[in-house]
Amino acid sequence: MQSHILMNTNAFALRHIGSNEDDKNQMLETIGVDSLDQLIYETIPDDIRLKNGLHLDDPMTEHEYLLHVHELSKKNKAYKTYIGLGYHPTILPAVIQRNILENPGWYTAYTPYQAEIAQGRLEALLNFQTMITDLTGMEIANASLLDESTAAAEAMSLLFAVRDRDQKKSGINKFFVSENILPQTLSLLQTRSTPIGVELVVGNEDSFNFSSEFFGAILQYPGKDGQITDIKTFISKANSANIKVAVAADILSLVKLEAPGKLGADVVVGTTQRFGIPMGYGGPHAAFFATKEAYKRDLPGRIIGVTKDVDGNRALRMALQTREQHIKRDKATSNICTAQVLLAVMAGMYAVYHGPNGLQFIADKVHNKTSELAKALRQLGFNQINASFFDTLQIKTNSKKIKRIAKAKKVNLRYPDKETVTISINETTAIRDINYLITVFAEAAIIFLKIYNAHQIF
Amino acid sequence: MRYIKSLERKDLSLNHSMISLGSCTMKLNAASEMLPLSWFKWGNIHPFAPNKQAQGYLTVLKELEDQLSEITGFAATSLQPNSGAQGEYAGLMVIKAYHESRNQGHRHICLIPSSAHGTNPATAVMAGMKVVVTKSTDEGNIDVDDLREKAQLHKDNLSCLMVTYPSTHGVYESAIKEITKIIHDNGGQVYMDGANMNAQVGLTNPGNIGADVCHLNLHKTFAIPHGGGGPGVGPICVAKQLVPFLPGNPVKKTGGKKAITAISSAPFGSALACLISYGYIKMLGAEGLTESTKTAILNANYIKTRLEGYYDTLYSGERGRAAHEMIVDCRPFKANGIEVTDIAKRLMDYGFHAPTVSFPVAGTLMIEPTESENKEEIDRFCDALISIRKEIDHATIDEPNNLLKNAPHTLDMLTTDEWYFPYSRETAAYPLEYVKSNKFWPTVRRVNDAYGDRNLICTCAPIEEYMEA
Numbered sequence: 001m002q003s004h005i006l007m008n009t010n011a012f013a014l015r016h017i018g019s020n021e022d023d024k025n026q027m028l029e030t031i032g033v034d035s036l037d038q039l040i041y042e043t044i045p046d047d048i049r050l051k052n053g054l055h056l057d058d059p060m061t062e063h064e065y066l067l068h069v070h071e072l073s074k075k076n077k078a079y080k081t082y083i084g085l086g087y088h089p090t091i092l093p094a095v096i097q098r099n100i101l102e103n104p105g106w107y108t109a110y111t112p113y114q115a116e117i118a119q120g121r122l123e124a125l126l127n128f129q130t131m132i133t134d135l136t137g138m139e140i141a142n143a144s145l146l147d148e149s150t151a152a153a154e155a156m157s158l159l160f161a162v163r164d165r166d167q168k169k170s171g172i173n174k175f176f177v178s179e180n181i182l183p184q185t186l187s188l189l190q191t192r193s194t195p196i197g198v199e200l201v202v203g204n205e206d207s208f209n210f211s212s213e214f215f216g217a218i219l220q221y222p223g224k225d226g227q228i229t230d231i232k233t234f235i236s237k238a239n240s241a242n243i244k245v246a247v248a249a250d251i252l253s254l255v256k257l258e259a260p261g262k263l264g265a266d267v268v269v270g271t272t273q274r275f276g277i278p279m280g281y282g283g284p285h286a287a288f289f290a291t292k293e294a295y296k297r298d299l300p301g302r303i304i305g306v307t308k309d310v311d312g313n314r315a316l317r318m319a320l321q322t323r324e325q326h327i328k329r330d331k332a333t334s335n336i337c338t339a340q341v342l343l344a345v346m347a348g349m350y351a352v353y354h355g356p357n358g359l360q361f362i363a364d365k366v367h368n369k370t371s372e373l374a375k376a377l378r379q380l381g382f383n384q385i386n387a388s389f390f391d392t393l394q395i396k397t398n399s400k401k402i403k404r405i406a407k408a409k410k411v412n413l414r415y416p417d418k419e420t421v422t423i424s425i426n427e428t429t430a431i432r433d434i435n436y437l438i439t440v441f442a443e444a445a446i447i448f449l450k451i452y453n454a455h456q457i458f
Numbered sequence: 459m460r461y462i463k464s465l466e467r468k469d470l471s472l473n474h475s476m477i478s479l480g481s482c483t484m485k486l487n488a489a490s491e492m493l494p495l496s497w498f499k500w501g502n503i504h505p506f507a508p509n510k511q512a513q514g515y516l517t518v519l520k521e522l523e524d525q526l527s528e529i530t531g532f533a534a535t536s537l538q539p540n541s542g543a544q545g546e547y548a549g550l551m552v553i554k555a556y557h558e559s560r561n562q563g564h565r566h567i568c569l570i571p572s573s574a575h576g577t578n579p580a581t582a583v584m585a586g587m588k589v590v591v592t593k594s595t596d597e598g599n600i601d602v603d604d605l606r607e608k609a610q611l612h613k614d615n616l617s618c619l620m621v622t623y624p625s626t627h628g629v630y631e632s633a634i635k636e637i638t639k640i641i642h643d644n645g646g647q648v649y650m651d652g653a654n655m656n657a658q659v660g661l662t663n664p665g666n667i668g669a670d671v672c673h674l675n676l677h678k679t680f681a682i683p684h685g686g687g688g689p690g691v692g693p694i695c696v697a698k699q700l701v702p703f704l705p706g707n708p709v710k711k712t713g714g715k716k717a718i719t720a721i722s723s724a725p726f727g728s729a730l731a732c733l734i735s736y737g738y739i740k741m742l743g744a745e746g747l748t749e750s751t752k753t754a755i756l757n758a759n760y761i762k763t764r765l766e767g768y769y770d771t772l773y774s775g776e777r778g779r780a781a782h783e784m785i786v787d788c789r790p791f792k793a794n795g796i797e798v799t800d801i802a803k804r805l806m807d808y809g810f811h812a813p814t815v816s817f818p819v820a821g822t823l824m825i826e827p828t829e830s831e832n833k834e835e836i837d838r839f840c841d842a843l844i845s846i847r848k849e850i851d852h853a854t855i856d857e858p859n860n861l862l863k864n865a866p867h868t869l870d871m872l873t874t875d876e877w878y879f880p881y882s883r884e885t886a887a888y889p890l891e892y893v894k895s896n897k898f899w900p901t902v903r904r905v906n907d908a909y910g911d912r913n914l915i916c917t918c919a920p921i922e923e924y925m926e927a
Contacts, residue, residue, distance in 0.1 A: 308909055
């Protein structure tokens with residue numbers, strides 16, 4: 001009688017592990033061992049084998065897991081968010097979501113070492129590099145780093161490495177960090193500077209003295225509170241003092257602002273999260289690193305370059321690999337291996353999708369809404385102190401009171417201290433969102449007015 | 459859409475065939491692990507949003523940390539590092555902070571075996587350490603005597619050892635416990651590179667072999683797809699004494715009580731990608747994870763057996779077995795004028811991405827099949843390598859015009875009217891029967907690296923060209 005073995009085809013392990021029991025037995029036979037346990041016994045030394053199994057929850061089926069993770073997602077509250085600090089709500093074009101983010105043809109590929117079977121993503125990454133060099137005004141860019149803060153740390157390392165002979169000889173090791181830098185970037189610069197012998201000096205760029213004790217500096221453009229930094233004056237003074245300058249720039253603002261490269265910056269870094277990538281509670285997002293061609297041998301990470309195949313046809317591949325750690329080991333320019341290729345492909349494709357005019361439109365839209373909000377807040381009597389801004393306003397007011405009202409209205413603003421509130425406008429912000437923001441401040445204005453009147457009476 | 463598709467068609471990914479890259483663990487990624495990444499309530503949370511709004515994330519991240527601590531046999535985990543290299547760096551900085559907390563801040567010597575991945579020494583230098591390389595034995599293992607000598611020589615300044623386990627040679631070194639003890643006896647900590655963790659899960663763990671900290675590559679062992687070169691996630695898992703130093707963030711409180719400053723921008727690094735590993739562990743459970751490790755070892759040893767007589771395997775364990783990957787020697791084929799690169803490129807004609815080329819030994823291929831490839835696919839891959847071996851036998855050093863040197867063969871070159879090559883078009887394009895049913899065409903012939911480096915062009919024609927996409 002033929003037996004029918006019933007099996008739970010929903011068990012995930014059966015899906016994940018390629019071979020079934022019959023196949024495994026055949027393979028064991030080929031190898032010449034009786035059982036899988038025998039093979040493991042012959043493979044792993046006895047004295048390091050675990051005595052007990054792992055203590056983990058019972059496995060879920062795929063269906064059960066999706067229900068579970070859906071339930072969990074409800075515990076995340078997607079409030080309207082204007083926190084900024086390098087992360088903004090975005091609109092990921094559906095064509096990119098469906099055909100890249102959700103497409104194993106893109107997300108399961110390996111790093112493109114085998115260039116002949118990787119021309120697609122190499123081209124997408126070349127688009128990314130082109131977009132970055134265009135927007136930053138620099139000569140050369142890599143195909144992504146891990147995040148803005150690590151990119152800033154790499155910028156510091158590069159500027160330290162390319163000090164001139166005299167600076168090296170006299171042990172010049174001070175690096176100026178603007179106090180307007182993102183807090184997470186400052187923290188990362190602290191981590192990275194000490195071990196390599198760099199001394200950080202944090203201060204205001206307007207009162208910096210351009211002393212010859214400094215080899216480099218980094219500015220945030222626009223600053224973390226939204227004020228557009230006067231990088232032009234700073235860079236020109238720094239250049240005359242033989243201090244090299246890195247600029248951590250907001251990629252969307254670069255569509256409108258003067259490119260740091262045109263103003264003489266040596267390195268420009270930043271994140272491309274704003275180009276359609278979800279915030280995802282912090283990542284993953286692709287950072288960029290752009291510099292002068294003169295520093296190409298010190299550039300960290302992967303660079304895609306154009307070359308020829310044996311028939312002389314145009315072909316792409318990763319360039320200048322001799323800089324990298326798999327070849328140069330402890331003499332390498334950085335330890336970077338994995339980058340953020342999928343995210344760089346998506347951000348580059350976002351630029352392709354919108355084109356230069358579309359990006360201009362988005363940047364204008366963001367800026368105009370910010371201006372409208374600034375005007376309305378001024379009319380309500382609030383003190384907005386950014387003299388020039390792109391997308392972020394800085395308001396001097398009682399931040400605790402604003403926070404209470406905003407929270408009740410399910411709006412996230414940023415409250416750096418007791419008397420400051422900042423608001424960062426983004427691509428998803430609609431007119432009704434601006435109006436809603438105005439109601440937050442209007443409500444606060446009424447309360448302030450009542451308090452004021454109360455004081456007048458007594 | 460069509461532009462995206464036209465690019466996608468040029469690339470070989472796991473949805474076409476096995477990518478058996480040694481030390482990279484290119485396992486298959488289930489759609490159910492990936493689906494939540496597109497959901498609005500996972501995508502739209504700001505990293506500095508108040509905790510109350512991120513309870514879903516905080517639940518997942520906490521549970522994933524606990525799962526990884528259990529799997530590695532350690533006390534705590536930080537998910538902040540967003541790549542393996544960042545994890546390495548975080549691990550060394552935590553060790554450094556630990557030494558400093560005990561007034562041992564002068565400890566700066568980092569021992570690294572000669573077989574280590576190049577990232578190890580690069581990271582040690584970034585962490586301000588001095589690298590001392592220890593020797594390997596002829597069998598490719600760590601030379602314990604040399605290690606002991608160097609550990610003792612530097613005992614006053616020894617910071618740590620960086621060791622990969624199983625080794626980059628694909629061997630479970632039986633001396634590992636002795637090795638970790640030597641380091642501890644001389645005041646150092648042991649950093650274990652978790653690149654090969656897929657050979658450990660459920661069977662052994664870093665805590666068990668005597669390490670103090672390890673990083674994991676969630677994009678290798680825990681099923682985050684490689685994305686063409688990222689995203690990755692490189693958490694570190696640490697023993698009790700290192701927990702206070704796990705990295706923090708200046709905006710959102712995270713990490714240990716005496717946290718070191720940030721390693722990545724975001725408090726939990728690439729939090730969204732962590733969902734993939736969370737799902738992987740949730741759906742496999744303890745038994746499924748352990749079975750995966752065993753199957754990965756089975757698959758590697760099966761390939762080793764099938765290639766016997768065609769390719770020599772370098773390095774085996776004491777009982778003659780490979781771990782979850784193996785190195786096959788291609789250097790003898792130099793006598794026929796064939797380099798390992800020629801084999802890598804010829805594999806493209808057979809529809810396969812090459813295994814890892816010339817790492818950790820020049821002139822070799824390192825093959826890692828993972829547990830998720832089935833016997834059928836593994837057999838096709840072995841058939842391809844065996845068939846190439848026969849082609850190598852026909853190659854001679856005097857005649858570079860052969861199947862291997864001319865590989866890969868593109869559709870363009872095969873459809874020209876004239877054919878100058880000393881073999882048929884069919885042999886070039888369809889060397890085995892299976893290739894016909896699902897042919898992958900490389901879109902360019904072999905690229906010239908040196909030319910491009912001499913004439914560096916790293917941007918494309920103006921972006922307007924692609925605007926109608």
